[in-house]
Amino acid sequence: MRVGVLGIGKTPHKIQHDKSLRDLIVDAGRLAMDDAGVEARAVQAYYLGNAGCTGFCFENSVALMGADHLGLVPSPAVRVEAACGTGAWALHLGCVAILSGLYDTVLVMGAEKMNDLATVEGTSIIAQAADSKEEYFSGLTFPSGVALTMRKYMQVYGRSEEDLAHVSVKNHHYGARNPYAHLRFECTVDEVMRSAKVADPLKLYEVCPMTDAASAMVLCREEILRDQPERPQVYVTATSMGSGTWYAASDTLDDAFALLAKPAEKAYAMAGIGPTDVDVAEIYNSFAIQEPLGIESLGFAERGEGWRGALDGSTWIDGEVGVNLSGGLLCKGHPLGATGTSQAVDLVEQLRGTAPEGIQRKDAEIGMSACRGGPGAVAAIHVYQRLEGEA
Amino acid sequence: MTVSAIEFSRLGPPKLVLYAMRCRTCKTLHPWWERYTCGVCGSRDLVEEKVEGTGELVNYTVVYYPPRDFLGQEPYVVGHIELDEGVLVPAPVVGIAPDDVEVGSRVRSTLRRMKLGHEGDIYYSQKFVLDDDPPKRRRSPAQAAKKTPAKAAATRRSSPRPRRGSAR
Amino acid sequence: MAGLLRYGAYLPRPRAPLGEIQSFYGRPGRPRARALATPALDEDALTMGFEAAREALGGERAPRAIVSVTQSPPFGLRKMSATLARALDLAEDTVHYDLAGHAGSLLDGIELAGVLAEGDGERPVLVVASDHLVSYEDRVCDMLSAGGAAAFLVGAGDGFCRLGPLERATREVYDVWRLGTEPEPRYRLEVLFDSYAATAREALGALSHVTERDVALYTAVCASQPHPQTLRSLGRAGATEKQLAETSFVSEIGNLGAASVGVAMALGLDRARRGQRLVAFGYGAGEGIAQELEVVAKPPAIGTAGRIPGDPITIGTYYRWTRGRQQVPH
Numbered sequence: 028m029r030v031g032v033l034g035i036g037k038t039p040h041k042i043q044h045d046k047s048l049r050d051l052i053v054d055a056g057r058l059a060m061d062d063a064g065v066e067a068r069a070v071q072a073y074y075l076g077n078a079g080c081t082g083f084c085f086e087n088s089v090a091l092m093g094a095d096h097l098g099l100v101p102s103p104a105v106r107v108e109a110a111c112g113t114g115a116w117a118l119h120l121g122c123v124a125i126l127s128g129l130y131d132t133v134l135v136m137g138a139e140k141m142n143d144l145a146t147v148e149g150t151s152i153i154a155q156a157a158d159s160k161e162e163y164f165s166g167l168t169f170p171s172g173v174a175l176t177m178r179k180y181m182q183v184y185g186r187s188e189e190d191l192a193h194v195s196v197k198n199h200h201y202g203a204r205n206p207y208a209h210l211r212f213e214c215t216v217d218e219v220m221r222s223a224k225v226a227d228p229l230k231l232y233e234v235c236p237m238t239d240a241a242s243a244m245v246l247c248r249e250e251i252l253r254d255q256p257e258r259p260q261v262y263v264t265a266t267s268m269g270s271g272t273w274y275a276a277s278d279t280l281d282d283a284f285a286l287l288a289k290p291a292e293k294a295y296a297m298a299g300i301g302p303t304d305v306d307v308a309e310i311y312n313s314f315a316i317q318e319p320l321g322i323e324s325l326g327f328a329e330r331g332e333g334w335r336g337a338l339d340g341s342t343w344i345d346g347e348v349g350v351n352l353s354g355g356l357l358c359k360g361h362p363l364g365a366t367g368t369s370q371a372v373d374l375v376e377q378l379r380g381t382a383p384e385g386i387q388r389k390d391a392e393i394g395m396s397a398c399r400g401g402p403g404a405v406a407a408i409h410v411y412q413r414l415e416g417e418a
Numbered sequence: 419m420t421v422s423a424i425e426f427s428r429l430g431p432p433k434l435v436l437y438a439m440r441c442r443t444c445k446t447l448h449p450w451w452e453r454y455t456c457g458v459c460g461s462r463d464l465v466e467e468k469v470e471g472t473g474e475l476v477n478y479t480v481v482y483y484p485p486r487d488f489l490g491q492e493p494y495v496v497g498h499i500e501l502d503e504g505v506l507v508p509a510p511v512v513g514i515a516p517d518d519v520e521v522g523s524r525v526r527s528t529l530r531r532m533k534l535g536h537e538g539d540i541y542y543s544q545k546f547v548l549d550d551d552p553p554k555r556r557r558s559p560a561q562a563a564k565k566t567p568a569k570a571a572a573t574r575r576s577s578p579r580p581r582r583g584s585a586r
Numbered sequence: 587m588a589g590l591l592r593y594g595a596y597l598p599r600p601r602a603p604l605g606e607i608q609s610f611y612g613r614p615g616r617p618r619a620r621a622l623a624t625p626a627l628d629e630d631a632l633t634m635g636f637e638a639a640r641e642a643l644g645g646e647r648a649p650r651a652i653v654s655v656t657q658s659p660p661f662g663l664r665k666m667s668a669t670l671a672r673a674l675d676l677a678e679d680t681v682h683y684d685l686a687g688h689a690g691s692l693l694d695g696i697e698l699a700g701v702l703a704e705g706d707g708e709r710p711v712l713v714v715a716s717d718h719l720v721s722y723e724d725r726v727c728d729m730l731s732a733g734g735a736a737a738f739l740v741g742a743g744d745g746f747c748r749l750g751p752l753e754r755a756t757r758e759v760y761d762v763w764r765l766g767t768e769p770e771p772r773y774r775l776e777v778l779f780d781s782y783a784a785t786a787r788e789a790l791g792a793l794s795h796v797t798e799r800d801v802a803l804y805t806a807v808c809a810s811q812p813h814p815q816t817l818r819s820l821g822r823a824g825a826t827e828k829q830l831a832e833t834s835f836v837s838e839i840g841n842l843g844a845a846s847v848g849v850a851m852a853l854g855l856d857r858a859r860r861g862q863r864l865v866a867f868g869y870g871a872g873e874g875i876a877q878e879l880e881v882v883a884k885p886p887a888i889g890t891a892g893r894i895p896g897d898p899i900t901i902g903t904y905y906r907w908t909r910g911r912q913q914v915p916h
Binding site for chain 1: 422424425427428452454455456457460462
């Protein structure tokens with residue numbers, strides 16, 4: 028499959044008290060359409076990923092709102108929700124729309140406004156993506172659910188907290204070099220170890236901040252982008268989705284592995300590539316432990332070894348595969364609905380060669396994004412390729 | 419609806435004064451929320467424009483089942499007001515019993531409390547009351563045409579009810 | 587010499603049945619007011635001040651300053667004058683002043699406005715007094731808690747009414763006060779009645795001395811009136827029934843707080859003619875301020891008397907509004 032990425036656009040990831048959700052939506056949408064060189068009336072459908080607007084903003088049908096304010100009317104618009112995998116789902120639906128032949132050009136966006144409410148309120152709203160009435164009734168929160176997984180990983184593979192702390196060090200190294208990131212400071216293993224406990228053994232520097240952000244892409248039929256050779260020839264070449272358990276209690280390490288591994292297998296087949304072909308990857312890591320797990324699922328490392336690349340350099344910018352050169356969710360934050368699209372936009376920048384110096388991997392041609400959602404419920408794998416010879 | 423003290427700071431000031439949005443490309447005047455893209459010509463070039471606040475009540479409804487923020491105020495009137503500058507705005511109409519509201523009345527905007535926000539802050543906004551000033555207002559030809567005596571009589575109810583005051 | 591250019595007044599329309607409220611709480615005696623002018627659920631000191639100010643401005647958009655006088659601003663730690671100025675869409679360089687104080691402070695505001703206007707020479711100064719008194723349970727029967735607003739545009743020249751001499755009398759008295767930011771006033775009615783009477787005598791006496799005019803010679807006395815008993819005290823200070831006839835309203839609509847003296851002035855000015863003199867008497871917390879008003883042209887009357895009658899509300903509605911306010915006062 029080939030879906031053309033005609034244009035991309037994104038807002039900074041940070042607390043933005045002067046921007047409402049609709050401001051973020053309009054900003055990102057205009058940037059993407061301007062980058063694509065398309066007028067609003069050329070967009071034939073609009074998929075907006077947003078997971079928490081009813082809780083955070085007391086607004087519901089925000090895709091309809093976005094369509095109005097972006098001037099997309101009368102094209103159809105819909106809000107997409109799949110917990111933390113929301114943005115990736117919006118991208119998936121955009122691809123499906125193009126591949127079905129029903130649409131030539133669509134706008135795909137993720138947008139989330141999380142900071143109008145206090146953290147304790149936000150935590151309760153985020154918990155609605157899990158079974159807030161039953162399992163989370165026991166006082167669990169998302170960090171605490173993942174903390175249980177982290178402890179299992181350490182027990183099964185005999186790893187220490189220090190071993191895993193390297194993941195945060197790597198992410199923060201690149202976050203500090205990403206002007207669009209929420210957190211822009213480097214840190215040492217020692218600082219990670221000394222950071223405040225959030226949900227033992229997860230520490231502050233191993234969890235992501237709540238952020239406000241929006242990111243968007245204009246997707247098109249392959250031929251439309253081919254016919255504009257002066258534009259960067261970046262295509263989505265695989266889109267593969269899956270689901271898993273909605274309960275942290277039943278989320279074993281094997282489940283966590285399979286959640287991403289199964290759709291990743293299909294994605295490699297769709298794109299006609301293997302793990303060693305991937306230059307850059309954005310792997311969902313709202314909590315640091317999810318990066319090693321994702322690295323293992325995507326076949327970049329053996330089970331139990333996914334953490335090592337942050338220590339030995341193999342997942343750094345010049346390593347075998349540059350993982351989360353954007354700073355990951357640890358530094359960009361996790362704007363629920365916009366995370367999946369943020370991964371996509373950042374990878375497209377890598378393939379175009381337009382990422383900021385310091386995080387731009389040399390000659391990146393193939394990128395892969397792995398987005399997950401809920402306790403262990405959503406998996407979304409995408410492959411992006413710059414196709415040589417047509418540039 | 420309304421969210422928090424942060425949103426309050428962001429939204430507060432604009433509602434102290436009634437304003438509309440003017441598209442600088444096609445000159446259409448829009449309600450205050452249409453600030454990004456002109457729904458008529460697609461232009462992004464929109465600017466705030468102050469309005470006088472006077473106009474004609476062209477439509478209204480009476481709400482008997484309010485949302486939480488308006489609990490205690492029912493029944494209350496929400497009207498569509500065609501401002502003299504040529505833009506339609508929705509707003510509560512107050513200071514008059516629901517039974518006595520008449521389409522075609524001249525109204526003017528005033529400042530009133532609208533609701534309490536999520537954290538208890540007071541949101542003010544524009545509501546409309548009957549315009550007691552003499553009608554020395556410029557009117558569009560369309561509005562002037564509407565104001566023929568025959569039309570005015572037709573907008574009144576056929577059987578006038580006695581005023582029961584505002585006993586609620 | 588500073589003078590008044592225009593004025594405005596706003597009384598909320600709902601009229602709460604004080605008699606029923608009183609019998610609901612089992613209070614003996616005749617209710618001291620026929621009704622209470624009760625701000626609707628969507629009104630407060632800011633919105634009422636807005637209406638009165640709008641009337642007083644009459645299209646003026648760039649006064650030198652706006653002075654707001656209130657004891658019941660919806661927001662603390664902020665200037666209500668600033669919010670009023672924005673709502674009225676006044677010029678960027680209009681200065682905002684908040685003057686707190688007591689129920690007679692409107693006259694302080696007008697005096698200061700005169701000084702500011704004369705200093706400027708060209709631009710007038712707007713003074714707005716508004717209050718929404720809230721008492722709960724049976725205390726409303728004593729405090730006659732109501733609400734309203736009055737506003738005055740003060741200019742450097744005479745306007746239609748010159749601001750004449752002003753005299754004050756003051757004593758350390760606790761008759762109506764509030765601790766910090768408590769929602770309700772504390773009061774001792776007997777102390778109020780005594781202090782009002784004594785202070786009125788002193789202040790009006792001092793004014794008499796300076797102007798060499800007997801109080802009885804004024805066409806009208808426009809006084810702060812927290813309670814009908816206080817108007818009776820004015821008699822002992824030299825005011826006649828005729829002087830109070832057109833400017834008394836507390837028995838009709840209750841205690842308007844800082845707006846009280848302003849509404850009394852509006853009632854007096856509405857009926858005044860060129861060449862007449864009125865005296866405004868503002869009272870609060872042991873201070874009496876007597877301000878002579880010399881009418882030099884026909885006042886731009888606003889028909890304040892026609893606004894005294896309003897729309898009756900049931901005791902149930904009154905209860906629902908005030909209890910609601912009690913949860914989230916002001």
